[in-house]
Amino acid sequence: MASKEVVKLWGFWVSPFSMRVEWALRLKGVEYEYIEEDIYNKTPQLLELNPIHKKVPVLIHGEKVILESFIILEYIDETWKQYPILPQDPYDTAMARFWAKVGEEKLLYNAHKAMCTQFEDEIERCLKEAVESLEKIEEVLIKGKSKFFGGEKIGYLDIALGWISYWLPVWEEVGSMKIVDPILFPSTTAWMENFRNHPVIKDKLPPRDETVVYFQRQKKEIGAILAAAKRG
Template sequence: MGEKEEVKLLGMWASPYSRRIEMALKLKGVPYEYSEQDIFDKSPLLLQLNPVHKKVPVLIHNGQTMVESLVILEYIDETWKLNPILPQDPYGRAMARFWAKFVDEQILTVGGKSFVKAEKGREAAIEDTQQLLKCLEKELVGKDFFGGKNVGFLDIVASTMVPFCLTRLWEAFEADVIPEELFPEIHRWTRNLYEIDFIRDCIPPKEKHLHHVKAASERFKSA
């Protein structure tokens, strides 16, 4: 990376989407300036740089602005070649993208939004979530990480959403959705993640995170 390069990330400490961008930048060894954002009181800068979605993360690289975490992850991988996160073969890349969309579009919707909204239907939401998680469980059999021996694209996406975001959402409401007896592979994978410095650095402090999750859930229910 050249000396004149400037990398800035607009993020939020509890956002799984901005945390995954920090993971990728740390894995690549890319220095960056971080700007914490209040997602409930959005700054003029955030609204200016992401006028469509008005959300974090926003990555600025040498004056060029990118939004949407999966798009940003691919940009980072294509821009800084060291420690690739996407598989090198086209099929592997396609499958990593498929499962990443599955995590964000299916597991988040059922395991997060449905769980919070369904005051009387949480048991059904938990059962539906577990059916989805079984698909990820199968993908981990015989592997340290989704990416094989090393953390890859899907590990970064799934880690921020499953063990470090949704698990704490469920825990805040005293629900155990991923018991180890049902999901031994996911628990083994999570322990492997905790052994990696740059992953641990991007995990929000638990008690602070649980407090935030409860407050955010109340906002979401009343929205």
């Protein structure tokens, strides 16, 4: 039985991608062993488990290796049936996958780049695209008229976008920028609070002060790389 096979997760303490996998496992009550990976000094074991992308998260279930956080979430939901996270309706499932991808490719990418880049024109462009994508996400919440994207309980899209509730405010602080205006995005602001304070989520978030310091260092390092690339 799936529940009797050993479950291991390779992650990184401040990674929202590995964190979303932990949230899903915890919501379902799945016991797992967590292995902290140093992404700046990757172990041979990680490189062997994920030779293509060489990244976390990596989920091990028995003898099976599952990669990429969104794929891992679906695997978890299909393997452990308690506390379903994906919608039951095929259309709703398709839409949840779509908005998860929008959050990743439009909001996360642009917010993170706006935090890191040193060039005002790029910051302005990235912030504009980030806010535009958040406007669409706000509309989804308004239409749902519920506590979470998944209704009255946390679902797949909440987990996929959960980084917004914790990491995005940190990026705003580090980058001296504002994306989530409570007046413009009241539903998103309320959702962020609900999600962040859910007992399962609240108990599995990285220390904020350390998270700020980490991204301050990342901003400096990536900013220097982006500046060098633009000059070259």
